Amino acid sequence: MSLRRPYVRSMDGWWKKNPFFVEYMIHEGTALFVAAYALILLTGLVYLSRGEAAWNHWLEGLTNPWYLAFHWLALAAISYHTYTWFKIMPRTMPPVIVGGKRLPDWAITGGGLAAAAGACLVLLAVVWGMAR
Amino acid sequence: MKKTLKRSNAPIFWALFGAGGMLSALLGPMLVLITGLAIPLGFLLPADTMSYANMLAFAQNIIGKGFIFAIISLFLWHAAHRIFHSLHDIGIHAGIIAKLICYGGAMVATLITAYALLAVGF
Numbered sequence: 001m002s003l004r005r006p007y008v009r010s011m012d013g014w015w016k017k018n019p020f021f022v023e024y025m026i027h028e029g030t031a032l033f034v035a036a037y038a039l040i041l042l043t044g045l046v047y048l049s050r051g052e053a054a055w056n057h058w059l060e061g062l063t064n065p066w067y068l069a070f071h072w073l074a075l076a077a078i079s080y081h082t083y084t085w086f087k088i089m090p091r092t093m094p095p096v097i098v099g100g101k102r103l104p105d106w107a108i109t110g111g112g113l114a115a116a117a118g119a120c121l122v123l124l125a126v127v128w129g130m131a132r
Numbered sequence: 133m134k135k136t137l138k139r140s141n142a143p144i145f146w147a148l149f150g151a152g153g154m155l156s157a158l159l160g161p162m163l164v165l166i167t168g169l170a171i172p173l174g175f176l177l178p179a180d181t182m183s184y185a186n187m188l189a190f191a192q193n194i195i196g197k198g199f200i201f202a203i204i205s206l207f208l209w210h211a212a213h214r215i216f217h218s219l220h221d222i223g224i225h226a227g228i229i230a231k232l233i234c235y236g237g238a239m240v241a242t243l244i245t246a247y248a249l250l251a252v253g254f
Contacts, residue, residue, distance in 0.1 A: 011223060028214055029218075031214035032215070034152075038204050038208045041204050041207075042241055045204065049248045056184060067168070067172070068172060068173070070168070071164055075165055078156060079161045086157065123159055123166075127181065
């Protein structure tokens with residue numbers, strides 16, 4: 001066994017030193033909100049399968065201030081995920097060639113964001129239509 | 133060179149990550165707004181939108197089942213993949229145990245979702 005104890009520079013908080021990596025950690029961190037939100041929905045689904053009283057209990061639980069605070073944060077985090085998802089998209093998908101020219105980054109990002117806005121409005125309209 | 137190349141399982145996880153990422157990017161904000169804020173606070177939508185009768189009918193419908201299954205499971209596969217690949221960045225070794233916890237968690241949640249969707253009936 002070696003008694004050498006070489007100095008190893010700590011990597012704690014390495015990402016805080018560069019705004020690029022701070023942004024990276026925030027957009028990776030949105031996954032925690034996506035996971036937590038999906039688990040809340042899963043809990044609701046399980047309660048739904050257990051009958052009306054259980055479902056109403058779960059639904060009432062959502063009015064708890066902690067849940068409301070979480071959902072405001074989740075709304076911000078997942079909206080930010082939407083923004084970064086399409087911002088990165090020009091680099092995560094193969095180049096799109098239109099008329100012999102490569103589709104510019106802003107067109108891909110803008111198209112994605114427009115699609116997300118459209119999808120959200122369609123979802124709201126469908127839910128509204130089913131509820132009436 | 134080996135006769136049979138060992139195929140990587142990474143594309144499967146990456147595809148699930150991509151599908152969940154796309155779905156949550158497209159619908160996530162509105163879903164959170166509806167289920168987490170509009171219904172509990174009573175704005176934007178009719179008060180009985182998520183009543184037991186409405187949600188049961190939705191979960192018993194085959195399209196509704198598919199929607200619920202896709203949302204919950206793909207959101208979790210997306211998050212599991214992203215969290216797994218961020219572990220190294222926060223100083224946690226992303227080894228086989230971390231992989232089992234991340235992807236295994238998503239798999240267990242997917243099975244519970246499928247079970248609950250069968251349990252609500254058709």
